[in-house]
Amino acid sequence: MASQQRAALVSGGSRGIGAGIVRRLTSDGIQVAFTYVQSDRQADELARQTGAFAIRADGGDQAAVEESVRLTVERFGGLDIVINNAYAAEVHPLAEFPLEVFDRMMAVNIRGAWIAIQAAEPHLGEGGRIVNIGSVFAQRQPPGSMPGIAAYNLTKAALEGMARGLARELAPRGITVNTVLPGAVDTEALPPHMAELMSQWAPTGRLATTAEVADTVSFLASESASFVTGVSLPVDGGFAA
Numbered sequence: 001m002a003s004q005q006r007a008a009l010v011s012g013g014s015r016g017i018g019a020g021i022v023r024r025l026t027s028d029g030i031q032v033a034f035t036y037v038q039s040d041r042q043a044d045e046l047a048r049q050t051g052a053f054a055i056r057a058d059g060g061d062q063a064a065v066e067e068s069v070r071l072t073v074e075r076f077g078g079l080d081i082v083i084n085n086a087y088a089a090e091v092h093p094l095a096e097f098p099l100e101v102f103d104r105m106m107a108v109n110i111r112g113a114w115i116a117i118q119a120a121e122p123h124l125g126e127g128g129r130i131v132n133i134g135s136v137f138a139q140r141q142p143p144g145s146m147p148g149i150a151a152y153n154l155t156k157a158a159l160e161g162m163a164r165g166l167a168r169e170l171a172p173r174g175i176t177v178n179t180v181l182p183g184a185v186d187t188e189a190l191p192p193h194m195a196e197l198m199s200q201w202a203p204t205g206r207l208a209t210t211a212e213v214a215d216t217v218s219f220l221a222s223e224s225a226s227f228v229t230g231v232s233l234p235v236d237g238g239f240a241a
Contacts, residue, residue: 007076008221009069010034011059011116012086013052014043016187017133020210021083024218026050033072035059035086059086059112060104069119079123081221084113084159085133091148102151109155114162126174129221130166132159133213136181136236142201156181160232167230176229178220182213183236202237 008025012018013034019042025032033053036043040056047054053075057064073079088108090101117130124130137149138156160179167177184190184198186207199207216235219225234240 005029005031005076006080007031007072007078008033008081008083009072009079009116009120010083010085011057011065011068011112012036013083014039014046014054016189017182017185017210017213018083018085019046020214021085021217022046022052023050024211024214025081025083025221026052028218028222030081030221031076033068033075035065035068058108060088060107062111062115065112065115066119069116069123073123079120080125080127081129081131082116082120082124083131083133083217083221084116086112087133087155089152091146091152093147094150097148097151105151105155109152110158110162113159117166121170124170124173124175127223127226128170128173128175129225130163130170130175130177131217131220132163132177132179133217134159134179134181134232136183136234136240139181139232139234140240142198163232164230171229174226176220176225178225178229179232180213180216180220181232181234181236181240183208183234183239185210185213202239203241204237206237208235208237 013022014036035055035057043054055068057068088105135156138153163177163179184207
């Protein structure tokens with residue numbers, strides 16, 4: 001049952017794109033809960049600034065993900081919007097890629113998103129919104145050689161396939177499922193030398209801001225996007241054009 005004031009759960013919301021989404025949705029008048037793993041100081045500060053509800057939950061832990069949904073519903077009296085943003089990523093050449101790292105990425109990036117949607121689904125009603133944060137690099141590879149990025153791209157491509165299938169399954173209930181595909185985004189986690197390189201990949205010649213990605217999420221989470229479902233929407237400055 002949807003609450004009178006819309007409620008959202010954002011996974012991996014304490015930093016970067018996730019924090020931008022939390023800020024935007026709270027400014028839209030939505031009640032927001034977000035999960036985090038290690039960034040206690042940043043999570044506390046974001047919660048203080050926005051009034052959002054911070055939940056420590058590892059995206060690779062089934063019980064923790066399910067508990068984050070339960071706590072959100074308990075806190076707000078319902079759940080209307082699920083944003084799957086949490087991710088794990090490491091870069092290693094194929095021959096040296098540790099299987100435990102691969103498994104961790106699958107667990108957080110794909111399995112965690114699936115568990116969150118499965119746990120949230122009984123609470124979502126007409127107007128429910130699910131948005132996965134993928135990557136444009138799942139559709140088009142960056143120029144030059146970037147050994148080790150294939151596993152990350154695999155997880156992001158899987159999110160798109162998941163969204164398309166669930167979009168058809170949940171459409172009769174008025175629930176939309178979409179994927180946002182950021183290109184290179186200016187976050188605190190991006191080293192300056194990589195920021196300079198990646199800013200050259202798009203025709204616009206710059207990185208996206210976290211606010212620009214969050215604006216797109218805000219639209220897909222809104223009532224105005226009721227007839228938009230099963231799409232993958234790039235926010236990449238023309239990189240994939």
